[in-house]
Amino acid sequence: MPDSSQSQSKIVGAIKEFLAPILLSIVGLFIWRDISEMRADVKLLLVQQSADRVKIENMESDIAMLKSVVLQPGKVKDGTYVVQPAKKEDELEIK
16 A cells, blocks of 8 residues: 555656646746737837827817917908908808
8 A cells, every 4th residue: 555655646746747837838828928919919009199199289289270260359361350250050151
């Protein structure tokens, strides 16, 4: 009996010696793959965020320019003061 328990413990020890590093390596590879994928996603999101920021800044400058032209209470055109006509709710166009 003692020989069989010693041989079983040797077999279990050998399995632990080889199986543990293999399992840890597999888990490490999965983690490395996930981290690499996350890095690529973060880089893509940063590029997209930069492009969106540029678009927003351009839109903000366009809106500011339009507000200064359209919402100005009165304009001087050829030396005369011109008032923007008001739009009625039921009209589709400004007359």
